[in-house]
Amino acid sequence: MDRFRVMESFVRVVRAGSFTVAANQLGLSRALLSRHINDLETRLGVRLLNRTTRSLNLTEEGRTYLEFCERLFRDVEASERAIVGAKAExxxxxxxxxxxxxxxxxxxxxxxxxxxxxxxxxxxxxxxxxxxxxxxxxxxxxxxxxxxxxxxxxxxxxxxxxAMLDWTTCASPDYLARAGRPATPADLARHACLVHLNASSNDYVWHFESGKGAMSVKVPGVFHSNSALTLRKAAVAGLGIAQIPHYAVADDLERGLLAPVLPRHRVPPRPxxxxxxxxxxxxxxxxxxxxxxxxxxxxxxxxxxxxxxxxxxxxxx
The missing domain is CATH 3.40.190.10 (Periplasmic binding protein-like II)
Known part of the structure; x- marks a missing residue:
C-alpha cells in the first residue's frame, strides 16, 4: 500500500465530504478509494470516519490523524518550495x-x-x-x-x-429627527443602537476618542447582526444608530441617506x-x-x- 497516496485519499475524502466527489477529483474508482480508507483504518487499528448514507463525520482519532496528514503535506510543500526557490511562481x-x-x-x-x-x-x-x-x-x-x-x-x-479600517457612528436623518441627536457618547445609552456582533470582545461596549481622551459606553441593542450590510440597511431604514465599517456606509453618507453621529468623537480604527x-x-x-x-x-x-x-x-x- 502506498502510504502517502492513501493519506492523500483520506484528506481528499474529508475535504470533499463524499467518496464519490473525492474519487472523481483523484481520478480513482469509488471502490478503490473506499479500500484505501478501509486499509488505512486497519493498519492504524482505529476508526477514522463514521459513515452513513448521507454523511461522513470524523472520529476523534480521525481528527487527530487529519491534522497529522495536513501538517505533513505542508512540510513536504515547504521543503519542495525551498528546493525550487522562494521566488517560484x-x-x-x-x-x-x-x-x-x-x-x-x-x-x-x-x-x-x-x-x-x-x-x-x-x-x-x-x-x-x-x-x-x-x-x-x-x-x-x-x-x-x-x-x-x-x-x-x-x-x-x-x-x-x-490595513487599518475606519469605523463610523451614523443614523438616518429620519431617526435623528424622531429621537434627537446625541451630544455625547453617554447619550447613546438612551438611544436605539444597532449592534455589530463578533466585531470586538464586547459588542455592546462602543469606544470613542476625542481631544478629551478615550471613553467607552455600554449601549442598548435593539437590533443585532454579524453583517455590516444588514446593519447598514437597518440604519438607513431608521431603526437606530449604528457603528460599522466606514466602507459599508460611505455612499449613504455622501447621498444623505445616513448622517454622522458624534462627529467630534472618533471611533478607533480596527485592523x-x-x-x-x-x-x-x-x-x-x-x-x-x-x-x-x-x-x-x-x-x-x-x-x-x-x-x-x-x-x-x-x-x-
Whole structure:
C-alpha cells in the first residue's frame, strides 16, 4: 500500500465530504478509494470516519490523524518550495474566506487583479462571516487563509495586519429627527443602537476618542447582526444608530441617506487581518496574496496603512 497516496485519499475524502466527489477529483474508482480508507483504518487499528448514507463525520482519532496528514503535506510543500526557490511562481489553488460585507463590496477587485498577475494560481473565495474556532477551522473548511476585521483568539495561527479600517457612528436623518441627536457618547445609552456582533470582545461596549481622551459606553441593542450590510440597511431604514465599517456606509453618507453621529468623537480604527495556520514556512501562494492585498489596500482609500510597517502578530491560544 502506498502510504502517502492513501493519506492523500483520506484528506481528499474529508475535504470533499463524499467518496464519490473525492474519487472523481483523484481520478480513482469509488471502490478503490473506499479500500484505501478501509486499509488505512486497519493498519492504524482505529476508526477514522463514521459513515452513513448521507454523511461522513470524523472520529476523534480521525481528527487527530487529519491534522497529522495536513501538517505533513505542508512540510513536504515547504521543503519542495525551498528546493525550487522562494521566488517560484505561485501555483495550485488558493482557498480563502472573507466577511460578506467586505468580500462582496471590495475584495472582488483585488482578487481579479491578483488572478491576472498569477495565471498559474486558481483562487477560490467564500463569502462568510468568519468565526475561527482554532486551527481545526482551516482543516474542516479546506482553507488556506481567512480575512477577519477583528482579531480572533485561536491556536496555531498567525495574523498579518493588512490595513487599518475606519469605523463610523451614523443614523438616518429620519431617526435623528424622531429621537434627537446625541451630544455625547453617554447619550447613546438612551438611544436605539444597532449592534455589530463578533466585531470586538464586547459588542455592546462602543469606544470613542476625542481631544478629551478615550471613553467607552455600554449601549442598548435593539437590533443585532454579524453583517455590516444588514446593519447598514437597518440604519438607513431608521431603526437606530449604528457603528460599522466606514466602507459599508460611505455612499449613504455622501447621498444623505445616513448622517454622522458624534462627529467630534472618533471611533478607533480596527485592523483587517489575514489569518493562516502557523507553519515552519508560509506557503508561497499565501505569502504572495497577503503581500499583494496589503499593497492594494495601501494604494486606495478603503484602508489606511498601519502606523508602523506591516507586521505579523501571533494570535494567542
Amino acid at each position: 505561485p501555483a495550485g489553488v488558493l482557498r480563502l474566506a472573507a466577511p460578506k460585507s467586505f468580500g462582496t463590496a471590495h475584495l472582488a477587485d483585488a482578487i481579479i487583479a491578483f488572478a491576472k498577475l498569477h495565471p498559474r494560481l486558481r483562487v477560490s473565495l467564500s463569502h462568510e462571516n468568519v468565526s475561527l474556532r482554532g486551527s481545526h477551522y482551516f482543516i474542516e473548511r479546506g482553507l488556506d487563509l481567512v480575512l477577519c476585521i477583528a482579531p480572533r483568539s485561536t491556536s496555531a495561527t498567525v495574523g498579518r495586519e493588512i 483587517l487581518l489575514a489569518v493562516y495556520p502557523q507553519t515552519a514556512s508560509t506557503p508561497r501562494k499565501v505569502e504572495a496574496f497577503v503581500d499583494f492585498l496589503a499593497a492594494w489596500m495601501a494604494s486606495g482609500e478603503l484602508g489606511r496603512k498601519p502606523g508602523k510597517a506591516l507586521r505579523s502578530i501571533r494570535l494567542a491560544s
